[in-house]
Amino acid sequence: MKRFVGRQVVQLAIVIVGISILSFSILHVIGDPVVLFVQEGAPKEEHERFRKLLGLDQPVYVQYWRFASRAVQGDFGKSWYGDMPVLDLVMERMPPTIYLTFAGLAVALLIAFPLGTLAALRRHTIVDTFCTMVAVGGQAMPIFWLGIMLIIIFAVQLRLLPASGYGTWQHFLMPAFTLGAFLAPITMRLVRSGLIDVMSTEYIKTARAKGLGERMVVAKHAFRNACIPVITVLGLQFGQLLGGAVVTETVFAWPGVATLTVEAIRNQDFPVVQCAVVLLALIIVTVNFIVDLVVGLIDPRVRVGA
Amino acid sequence: MATLEATHAGSMPEPTGLQSVRRRLWRLKWGVAAGVVLALIVASAVLAPSIAGHDPLRVNIRHRLVPPAWMSGGDAAHLLGTDQVGRDLLSRILYGGRVSLVVGIAAVSISSTIGVLLGLAAGYFGRRTDWAIMTAVNIMLTFPFVLLALSVIAVMGPSLRNMILVIGVAGWPIYCRVVRAQTLAIREREFVLAGLALGMSHARIVFRQILPNVISPIVVIATLQIAQVIILESFLSFLGLGIQPPTPAWGNMLGEGRIYMLNSWWIATFPGLAIFLTTLVINLMGNALRDWLDPHMKL
Numbered sequence: 001m002k003r004f005v006g007r008q009v010v011q012l013a014i015v016i017v018g019i020s021i022l023s024f025s026i027l028h029v030i031g032d033p034v035v036l037f038v039q040e041g042a043p044k045e046e047h048e049r050f051r052k053l054l055g056l057d058q059p060v061y062v063q064y065w066r067f068a069s070r071a072v073q074g075d076f077g078k079s080w081y082g083d084m085p086v087l088d089l090v091m092e093r094m095p096p097t098i099y100l101t102f103a104g105l106a107v108a109l110l111i112a113f114p115l116g117t118l119a120a121l122r123r124h125t126i127v128d129t130f131c132t133m134v135a136v137g138g139q140a141m142p143i144f145w146l147g148i149m150l151i152i153i154f155a156v157q158l159r160l161l162p163a164s165g166y167g168t169w170q171h172f173l174m175p176a177f178t179l180g181a182f183l184a185p186i187t188m189r190l191v192r193s194g195l196i197d198v199m200s201t202e203y204i205k206t207a208r209a210k211g212l213g214e215r216m217v218v219a220k221h222a223f224r225n226a227c228i229p230v231i232t233v234l235g236l237q238f239g240q241l242l243g244g245a246v247v248t249e250t251v252f253a254w255p256g257v258a259t260l261t262v263e264a265i266r267n268q269d270f271p272v273v274q275c276a277v278v279l280l281a282l283i284i285v286t287v288n289f290i291v292d293l294v295v296g297l298i299d300p301r302v303r304v305g306a
Numbered sequence: 307m308a309t310l311e312a313t314h315a316g317s318m319p320e321p322t323g324l325q326s327v328r329r330r331l332w333r334l335k336w337g338v339a340a341g342v343v344l345a346l347i348v349a350s351a352v353l354a355p356s357i358a359g360h361d362p363l364r365v366n367i368r369h370r371l372v373p374p375a376w377m378s379g380g381d382a383a384h385l386l387g388t389d390q391v392g393r394d395l396l397s398r399i400l401y402g403g404r405v406s407l408v409v410g411i412a413a414v415s416i417s418s419t420i421g422v423l424l425g426l427a428a429g430y431f432g433r434r435t436d437w438a439i440m441t442a443v444n445i446m447l448t449f450p451f452v453l454l455a456l457s458v459i460a461v462m463g464p465s466l467r468n469m470i471l472v473i474g475v476a477g478w479p480i481y482c483r484v485v486r487a488q489t490l491a492i493r494e495r496e497f498v499l500a501g502l503a504l505g506m507s508h509a510r511i512v513f514r515q516i517l518p519n520v521i522s523p524i525v526v527i528a529t530l531q532i533a534q535v536i537i538l539e540s541f542l543s544f545l546g547l548g549i550q551p552p553t554p555a556w557g558n559m560l561g562e563g564r565i566y567m568l569n570s571w572w573i574a575t576f577p578g579l580a581i582f583l584t585t586l587v588i589n590l591m592g593n594a595l596r597d598w599l600d601p602h603m604k605l
Contacts (some may be wrong), residue, residue, distance in 0.1 A: 011444070018445035026457050124329075136593070140586035142537045144544055145578030148564055152571050236447070243450035247541055261453070262545060265460035273457050277449075284448050 004296050012289050019281040020071065024064050026277075027270050028056075076275035081267055086275040090257060094279070096166055097256035100179060101245050103172055105234075107180025108187050116191025121218065123196065131188065138185035143244060147178040147251035164253035175252045182244040183237065190233055194226035201225075228299050235291025239284040337594020340587040347584055351403030358397035359383070362554045366392035371570045387572045390562065395572065398554040399580050405555040406584065409470055409539045410532040416474025418528045421481025422520075426512050428482065429489025440486070443479040451476060455538060459547045469548050473535055481527060488520040522599040529592035533585035540581050556581050 034050050051057050055066065070076070076086040119131035154174060155163035161170055198204065199222055207221045208214075246258035253259065257276050264272035350357060360383075369392040373380045380387065386395040428439040446454075455472050462468045492498065493516070501511045542548035543557025551558050556577040563573030 014441055015445050015448055018441065019449060022445065022449065022454075023457070026454075026461055136589060137586065140533065140582055140589050142540055142578060142581045142585070144541055145560060145574075145581060148560070148567060148574050148578065152567050152574070156568055156571070239448055239450045243452040246450065246452050246456075250545060261456065265456060265547070268460070270461075273460065277453055277457055280453060281449055284450070288448065 001296070005293065008289060008292055008296075012285060015285050016282065019285070020068055020278060021064065023274050023277045023281070024067050027274055028060065028063060028067075071278065076278070077271040079264075079272055080269050086271045089272060090260065090275050090279055093255060093257045093260045096254055097242075097245055097249065097258065100172075100175055100248065100254060100256060101241055103176035104179025104183060104245065104248070105241060107176050108183035111180060111184040112187035112191055116188040117195060117218075117223075119188070120192045120195035120199070131192070135185040135188050138181055141181065143178050143182045144247050144251050146181060147174065147248060150174045150178060151252075166255050175248050175254055178251070179241070179244050179248045182248075183241055186237065187230065187234065190230045191226065194229045195222060198222045198226045228295060231291060231298075232295050235288050235295075238287045238291075242280055242284060334594060334598070336590055337598070340590035340594065343583070344587045344591060347403060347587070348407060350400050351407055354397075354400040354404060358394075358400045359385075360394035360397040362393060362398040362401040363552055364393060368392065371566070371573075373570070374572050386576050387570075389559070389573050390566055390570075395559075395576055398559060399556070399577055402554040402556045402559060402577060403580065403584070405466070405543075405549050405553070406536045406539060406581070409466070409473065410535045412470045413473040413477060413535045413539075414528050414531050416470070417477030417531070418481050418524060420475070421478035422485050422517075422524060424478065425482040425485025426489055426516065426520075429486040430493060430508070430512050430516065432490075436486070439482065443482050446476070446479045451538065452541070455542060456545075456547065459542060464542075464547045464550060466549060469539060469542060473538060477531065477535070480531065481524060484523050484527060485520050488523065489516055492516050492519050526592055526596045526599065529595055530589060533588040533592070536581060536585055536588075 034047055034056060048057075055063060074087050076090075078084060079086055079089055115131045115134065119128045122128055151163045151174065154161045161174055162168075165171055195218075199218075204217060204221055207217045212221075245256070246261070248254065249256045249258035250262055257280060261273055261276045264270070264276070354362075366388070369381070369384070369388050370390055372384050372388040372392070374387045375382050375385050377387075384394050384396070386399070388394055389398070424439050424442075428436040454476050458472045458476075459468060462472070498511060498515055501515055506515075539548055540555070540557030540560065543555045544561040546558070546561060549555035549558055551562065559577040560574050560581075563570070563575075563577065567574050
């Protein structure tokens with residue numbers, strides 16, 4: 001177990017460094033920050049002055065080192081608008097994003113587990129076909145469109161729910177469902193295929209042979225083992241889930257990190273974008289790390305292999 | 307087929323022969339139906355200039371916000387109604403399909419090429435090459451695709467070319483992972499060893515012996531990825547970071563329609579329906595393709 005954790009920690013460190021390089025190079029290698037500061041048509045000297053001022057005349061690796069060593073101390077610079085430390089701006093918007101993500105995850109699990117189990121146990125019946133159809137349809141659904149359709153139906157036509165915003169539990173319903181609908185199809189398929197795989201193993205036969213009731217076999221012996229691939233893949237999908245949260249937030253004007261990021265992109269306020277991207281990536285890496293450890297704890301085979 | 311029956315026989319009560327044939331046909335039927343619909347969508351996008359009833363860019367302010375033809379106040383000349391400046395919605399949707407399909411196919415071509423090459427390299431050469439490439443895959447997979455695309459587009463500026471580049475370059479890890487896994491398995495097979503013994507070059511072994519054996523999963527993933535790319539492209543356009551108005555794209559039509567959803571639901575509804583239908587049939591076709599090429603493929 002110790003070696004397993006050690007390997008995971010090394011992996012984690014490498015990925016974090018990689019992400020910081022990636023997000024640094026998006027702004028400094030692909031783009032040119034000077035263009036954003038200097039007015040169009042300004043003389044060359046003006047460009048040079050800003051280049052020096054921002055430290056962009058130095059080699060790229062020096063610039064990266066400066067960015068990274070400050071970022072480690074939580075200093076991502078100040079917003080180019082409003083002069084606020086970027087980290088504070090982003091952290092302030094973090095809770096709504098996290099709540100939304102968990103609400104979406106909960107909805108996805110509430111849809112996926114019953115349907116997936118039902119489909120696996122009633123395999124090749126009309127129930128299975130129905131569940132597959134729901135999954136295939138859900139996977140093709142652009143969730144920003146689903147969100148808009150929900151707003152049109154429940155907020156505009158029926159006037160049951162608030163169209164956008166944040167605060168009460170009613171505000172959570174449509175965004176959480178939208179995000180849940182994004183994650184539910186793949187989760188459902190995993191539950192179904194995981195359960196089908198497990199149901200054909202020897203230990204299920206043994207459990208049946210010793211006379212356990214079918215309900216007991218499914219609940220105690222099959223279900224737990226079917227959960228392992230679901231947890232693993234859900235952990236890996238956490239990045240996708242946050243990506244889905246980005247989409248959902250923009251549709252419902254949810255005051256989270258994603259709307260902040262999109263606003264910042266529109267204003268070309270790049271320190272905010274950079275900080276938000278790095279922090280979200282950090283959260284994803286951490287969740288993946290924890291999931292790997294948990295799976296390693298549950299399933300000894302994972303610890304040894306890979 | 308015999309081996310397929312044999313591997314299943316021990317595990318599950320297998321249906322009789324006739325039933326399984328019927329089931330296979332039933333599955334294929336969905337794929338074929340989806341293929342027909344997809345062909346129609348592609349044809350209508352390609353032929354948009356000759357089949358669209360109106361110029362997708364022509365503004366007619368007197369006919370603004372006309373509801374679909376079947377509603378009261380609808381106009382038979384505008385089957386799906388008009389938008390906020392009186393442009394014909396159906397014509398715009400037909401033209402919008404061109405953008406989505408072009409971006410989907412172009413981006414997938416880029417990312418599958420990169421992914422396959424890196425996957426072959428990682429699987430075949432192993433060791434450090436493998437480690438470096440797989441670390442890059444891990445980093446890319448950790449990063450939410452949407453955020454990556456958003457921030458790069460924000461720096462590079464929104465345009466069709468930039469969008470194809472960003473989505474294409476960012477999408478390679480999924481191909482890389484699958485190709486690497488397959489390559490690792492095939493590398494150990496006798497015919498590769500035989501090739502080495504005969505003195506074949508690495509390039510020849512990789513491209514003539516290994517690549518043909520990993521083609522089918524690539525085809526399946528590429529098909530399914532086209533749908534994902536179309537959704538991502540529409541989202542970027544929806545945010546105003548993709549295709550710029552007035553050029554019609556399903557995403558930016560949806561974005562514009564959102565402002566008018568209080569009274570004119572059709573502007574946001576129909577472009578979204580077009581995205582949904584297109585990605586649905588592409589997914590169905592991808593699944594059918596997988597079943598047809600290799601029912602045991604785990605993707």
